[in-house]
Amino acid sequence: MLYEIIMGNVAVKIKDFVKTFGQTVAVDGLNLEIYEGEIFGLLGPNGSGKTTTLLTTATIYKPTSGDIYVHGYSVSRQGDIVRRYVGIAFQEPKALWIDNPYELLIWHARVVGYSSSEAKQVVRDVMEQLDLWEHRKKQFYQLSGGTRKKLEIAKVLIQRPKVAIFDEPTAQVDVLTKHKLWDVIRGLKAEGTTIIVATNDMFEAERICERIGIIYKGKLRALGTISELKDMVPQGDVIEIAFDGPEEQVKKIISTFPEIGHFTIADHKARMFLNKGEEKAVSIVQALASSGIKVRKIMIQEPTLDDVFFYFTGARLREEHGAA
Numbered sequence: 018m019l020y021e022i023i024m025g026n027v028a029v030k031i032k033d034f035v036k037t038f039g040q041t042v043a044v045d046g047l048n049l050e051i052y053e054g055e056i057f058g059l060l061g062p063n064g065s066g067k068t069t070t071l072l073t074t075a076t077i078y079k080p081t082s083g084d085i086y087v088h089g090y091s092v093s094r095q096g097d098i099v100r101r102y103v104g105i106a107f108q109e110p111k112a113l114w115i116d117n118p119y120e121l122l123i124w125h126a127r128v129v130g131y132s133s134s135e136a137k138q139v140v141r142d143v144m145e146q147l148d149l150w151e152h153r154k155k156q157f158y159q160l161s162g163g164t165r166k167k168l169e170i171a172k173v174l175i176q177r178p179k180v181a182i183f184d185e186p187t188a189q190v191d192v193l194t195k196h197k198l199w200d201v202i203r204g205l206k207a208e209g210t211t212i213i214v215a216t217n218d219m220f221e222a223e224r225i226c227e228r229i230g231i232i233y234k235g236k237l238r239a240l241g242t243i244s245e246l247k248d249m250v251p252q253g254d255v256i257e258i259a260f261d262g263p264e265e266q267v268k269k270i271i272s273t274f275p276e277i278g279h280f281t282i283a284d285h286k287a288r289m290f291l292n293k294g295e296e297k298a299v300s301i302v303q304a305l306a307s308s309g310i311k312v313r314k315i316m317i318q319e320p321t322l323d324d325v326f327f328y329f330t331g332a333r334l335r336e337e338h339g340a341a
């Protein structure tokens with residue numbers, strides 16, 4: 018685990034939330050609570066309803082039915098108050114009628130309440146922090162994908178909202194920049210910010226999210242910490258042991274462990290499928306060793322988040338959008 022999770026006050030409560038666009042049901046009865054100070058990940062492939070949920074939380078859309086509450090305030094009825102709590106980094110910069118990144122961030126800083134001189138200072142600080150300063154006067158079309166993402170994230174850093182929302186913050190961004198942006202997000206968490214990240218990248222989810230909601234076709238399919246979700250996959254862990262000794266004997270020993278769902282033995286290698294493999298591996302190795310079997314190599318593999326996603330949805334995250 019990356020962080021200790023303390024389930025505290027609810028920062029965002031999503032209650033029976035439905036959003037339709039014409040005939041399209043984008044979100045279909047979502048219920049979810051996000052706790053103050055956590056990094057929560059909404060994990061799902063393109064089109065699963067993540068952006069719609071985030072944009073509604075940020076009061077850009079209104080729910081078709083149900084509601085979302087931010088620190089107790091309804092996005093449907095108290096949007097003005099909700100907007101004081103929420104900041105969002107969109108998938109792509111908007112407001113591109115503004116001349117350049119610097120002017121965009123100055124405009125944003127003024128909107129969120131900085132005076133003119135404060136705005137200049139905070140914009141410069143944040144642009145320097147994100148290595149954006151050299152791009153400040155460029156045209157938007159000249160910016161790389163990574164720089165555009167940073168620009169959106171800069172808005173959140175300027176605003177310092179209580180609830181910070183990031184919609185696919187590192188999609189199509191190079192690895193170095195990804196790490197930098199993840200550090201920025203962790204830094205906000207360290208300051209006590211509640212963070213919601215929408216992602217279809219399981220590595221991103223593993224790196225930064227403490228709890229995850231798996232969303233697919235507008236519905237929540239599973240919820241938990243990453244290790245809880247992995248443990249929910251029946252016999253999701255694999256222990257592979259290479260050994261010297263008679264295979265028949267190894268088969269007998271392994272059969273005495275009821276927690277091993279099934280196993281195969283071939284070429285002096287046993288592959289066992291079970292849950293909580295890390296906890297069980299020691300006793301399996303001890304049982305083999307005390308019967309005179311020499312264990313040459315042991316490998317424990319837990320399910321990937323893609324396996325978890327498949328278990329709950331029948332679909333693959335990777336296939337549907339090709340995450341690296």
Ligand SMILES: Nc1ncnc2c1ncn2[C@@H]1O[C@H](COP(=O)(O)OP(=O)(O)OP(=O)(O)O)[C@@H](O)[C@H]1O
Pocket residue numbers: 038041042043044061062063064065066067068069070
């Ligand atoms: N403004 C809109 N008008 C019509 N349909 C929309 C609109 N926004 C989203 N949808 C549809 O709602 C569904 C959910 O889309 P949404 O953007 O919320 O998913 P997502 O998981 O965020 O995916 P992506 O990463 O592609 O944004 C999709 O079928 C999408 O086509």
